[in-house]
Amino acid sequence: MKKLTAPLVLLVVLTAYVTNVHAASTKMITESFDTTGLERLELNISIAELDIEIYEGDTVDVEILLEGERRFFGFSREDVDDIDLAQDVMGSALYLTIEDRDIEQHWLVRVPAKLALEVELGVGEVSVEGVRNALDMEVGVGEVRVSVFEEAINEIWLDVGVGDAIFRGMNERVDNERSFISDGARYFGQGEHNIRIDLGVGEVRVRGE
Numbered sequence: 001m002k003k004l005t006a007p008l009v010l011l012v013v014l015t016a017y018v019t020n021v022h023a024a025s026t027k028m029i030t031e032s033f034d035t036t037g038l039e040r041l042e043l044n045i046s047i048a049e050l051d052i053e054i055y056e057g058d059t060v061d062v063e064i065l066l067e068g069e070r071r072f073f074g075f076s077r078e079d080v081d082d083i084d085l086a087q088d089v090m091g092s093a094l095y096l097t098i099e100d101r102d103i104e105q106h107w108l109v110r111v112p113a114k115l116a117l118e119v120e121l122g123v124g125e126v127s128v129e130g131v132r133n134a135l136d137m138e139v140g141v142g143e144v145r146v147s148v149f150e151e152a153i154n155e156i157w158l159d160v161g162v163g164d165a166i167f168r169g170m171n172e173r174v175d176n177e178r179s180f181i182s183d184g185a186r187y188f189g190q191g192e193h194n195i196r197i198d199l200g201v202g203e204v205r206v207r208g209e
Helices: 006-025
Strands: 026-034 040-055 059-068 086-090 093-097 103-112 116-131 135-148 153-168 173-176 183-188 193-208
Touching: 059 093
Parallel strands: 040 093, 040 103, 040 116, 116 135, 135 193, 153 193
Antiparallel strands: 026 059, 059 103, 086 093, 153 183, 173 183
């Protein structure tokens, strides 16, 4: 049998190492939750890209891609195999979170239109499409994009500590409250539900449909 040369041995070892690191450093979580008897969904997330789609259905469908923090000068990532989605039902609310805060998270969530929505995000980007129920959102640093069914909305409050608060395509009355570095905007409609978005640093845009 031929002996492996040193460069070939090194290549085989490195390939096996990189394969093992990749398998441990990323993880996909897929869950579906029945919403019978529920009225609200609460999401608590540290650092993430969060995409939320409101739809006419009966289950909360969640896909989460986890990626460990980079280490060894960016060559590999931390192990995320043992990290799972924490879930709880408190009264009429479904509560979802990833308790580990040292990982990158990419969330895709489909939410039934009948549920009110609460979101707490430390740092990241949020996109919510098709809001037609109550929404309460707090984001530390990042960008927020929300589209709403205007006929379903009563009032919208946007408050940004440092950055911009912007409405687009709204047919009813909009008031702006700009100061030196902070921004605030209010919308007054004729629907049933209220929306509140507080952003520490960044930009929030709300678009009417």
